[in-house]
Amino acid sequence: MKGGFLFHLGRYVLLIKSLFVKPERPYMYWKETARMMVDIGVGSVIIILVISFFIGAVSAVQFAYNLSDSLVPMYYVGYVVKESMILEFAPTVSCLILAGKIGSNISSELGTMRLTEQIDAFEIMGVNTSSYLIAPKIVAAITMIPLLVIIAALTGIIGGGVAAVGSGYMSKQEYIQGIQFFFVAKNINVMLVKAVVFAFLLTSISCYQGYYASGSAIEIGKASTRAVVISSIMVLLADYLIAWMML
Amino acid sequence: MIEVRNIIKRFGEQEVLKGISAEFKQGKMNLIIGKSGSGKTVLIKCIVGLMIPSEGEILYDGRDFTKMSVKEKKELRTEIGMLFQGNALFDSLTVEENIRFPLDMFTKKSMEEKTDRVNEVLNRVNLQGANLKYPSQLSGGMQKRTGLARAIVMNPKYLFCDEPNSGLDPKTSIVIDELINEITEENNITTIMNTHDMNSVIGSGDNILFLHQGERWWEGNNISLFESTNEELDSFIFASEFLKEAKTARLIKNQNK
Numbered sequence: 001m002k003g004g005f006l007f008h009l010g011r012y013v014l015l016i017k018s019l020f021v022k023p024e025r026p027y028m029y030w031k032e033t034a035r036m037m038v039d040i041g042v043g044s045v046i047i048i049l050v051i052s053f054f055i056g057a058v059s060a061v062q063f064a065y066n067l068s069d070s071l072v073p074m075y076y077v078g079y080v081v082k083e084s085m086i087l088e089f090a091p092t093v094s095c096l097i098l099a100g101k102i103g104s105n106i107s108s109e110l111g112t113m114r115l116t117e118q119i120d121a122f123e124i125m126g127v128n129t130s131s132y133l134i135a136p137k138i139v140a141a142i143t144m145i146p147l148l149v150i151i152a153a154l155t156g157i158i159g160g161g162v163a164a165v166g167s168g169y170m171s172k173q174e175y176i177q178g179i180q181f182f183f184v185a186k187n188i189n190v191m192l193v194k195a196v197v198f199a200f201l202l203t204s205i206s207c208y209q210g211y212y213a214s215g216s217a218i219e220i221g222k223a224s225t226r227a228v229v230i231s232s233i234m235v236l237l238a239d240y241l242i243a244w245m246m247l
Numbered sequence: 248m249i250e251v252r253n254i255i256k257r258f259g260e261q262e263v264l265k266g267i268s269a270e271f272k273q274g275k276m277n278l279i280i281g282k283s284g285s286g287k288t289v290l291i292k293c294i295v296g297l298m299i300p301s302e303g304e305i306l307y308d309g310r311d312f313t314k315m316s317v318k319e320k321k322e323l324r325t326e327i328g329m330l331f332q333g334n335a336l337f338d339s340l341t342v343e344e345n346i347r348f349p350l351d352m353f354t355k356k357s358m359e360e361k362t363d364r365v366n367e368v369l370n371r372v373n374l375q376g377a378n379l380k381y382p383s384q385l386s387g388g389m390q391k392r393t394g395l396a397r398a399i400v401m402n403p404k405y406l407f408c409d410e411p412n413s414g415l416d417p418k419t420s421i422v423i424d425e426l427i428n429e430i431t432e433e434n435n436i437t438t439i440m441n442t443h444d445m446n447s448v449i450g451s452g453d454n455i456l457f458l459h460q461g462e463r464w465w466e467g468n469n470i471s472l473f474e475s476t477n478e479e480l481d482s483f484i485f486a487s488e489f490l491k492e493a494k495t496a497r498l499i500k501n502q503n504k
Binding site: 024025027028035116117118120121123124125126127 | 322331407
């Protein structure tokens with residue numbers, strides 16, 4: 001892909017700006033959004049459940065191991081798992097996983113459409129291609145990814161409990177006490193803000209990479225890789241900025 | 248009628264189209280031919296608006312496309328149908344959904360009316376009963392016919408075909424050519440076809456524009472083609488011994504008449 005950083009930044013901003021137009025037929029946009037919601041949401045539930053369960057479980061076991069010979073009460077394991085899942089693991093790790101899964105999918109889908117002239121076919125018909133092909137993906141992502149992140153946080157906390165109690169480090173009551181200990185509602189807001197921002201970043205960057213793919217099948221592969229790498233870096237950068245601004 | 252006036256297209260320093268002017272007549276098969284790299288695809292993409300010419304005018308029945316607003320271009324696009332070289336069918340949609348897409352997006356017809364229209368064009372391209380198949384389940388010829396059905400479903404005034412015969416066997420190529428020819432005549436459409444296929448050129452070229460190195464090199468029809476003394480055209484059209492012999496035979500036949 002040719003062009004420097006400013007060229008791509010400018011083109012990315014123009015692409016995002018072009019999404020805000022009146023749809024030709026709102027029903028068609030809604031239909032596409034619903035399709036993407038199923039793809040992004042339902043299609044990612046299993047991987048999110050598995051990954052967050054094990055992240056919670058590993059966090060609990062490792063933290064319990066570190067506390068085992070200390071004077072810190074064991075219910076702190078529940079507290080730490082809850083806080084780390086809500087503030088970091090659920091939004092950030094889930095979105096890094098989704099950048100790989102959804103990001104490469106979106107990028108290669110749009111890249112293939114570009115190469116096989118499907119995007120040209122939409123243009124010829126008079127469809128606003130950027131709006132019709134990209135806006136539904138972003139809307140679906142910023143709707144479904146926060147739900148996936150909530151599921152990830154709950155699953156991680158449950159996974160932590162299963163592992164910590166199952167390994168015999170503490171009782172079920174101690175773990176629940178840890179979860180209830182020092183609950184800060186604001187952290188839930190931080191988690192949701194992160195989820196929405198990350199969802200926007202990973203879908204818009206992946207769409208940009210796919211939409212402007214050109215050349216051959218090799219270029220589609222490269223565009224998918226760039227989509228995942230750039231989205232992941234931007235997610236981590238945004239993670240830092242949100243934490244710095246909101247906490 | 249579509250008219251292009253002094254179209255120039257540059258990519259950086261390179262001038263791909265060098266001031267091309269031509270008229271593409273209504274109700275006729277207008278062919279753009281030329282070797283690979285002669286600028287055929289760039290010209291057709293400039294005409295349909297997928298590329299912006301560096302200079303020149305493109306007139307659709309007197310309306311200058313290069314000076315239209317976004318809204319006017321959008322309106323004009325509903326009068327345009329295009330059959331792509333690779334068909335450009337939407338993979339995730341069935342044949343029926345592919346063909347119905349422009350109707351869904353740009354008309355307020357009821358589902359019954361849209362389905363009737365889809366079946367009508369499917370019948371026209373001899374693809375009855377393929378409604379629920381996906382593009383991946385179709386042969387090359389069937390995909391081409393689906394693409395053609397989608398291109399004509401909105402009753403376009405202008406039809407563009409970018410190498411419609413590529414990847415097809417000779418017999419299917421002729422079937423597709425005849426179909427485009429018939430549809431052009433029936434609906435009095437201005438059809439512009441970009442082709443390499445000699446059967447198409449000889450069989451259905453009412454108006455032929457030959458491009459060479461980005462310039463308009465020759466213009467005529469499938470009859471004057473045989474009498475042309477243009478060397479570049481001759482070496483392009485009658486490239487094989489068989490075609491050279493066919494040309495000689497045709498000329499002798501014409502002289503005897």
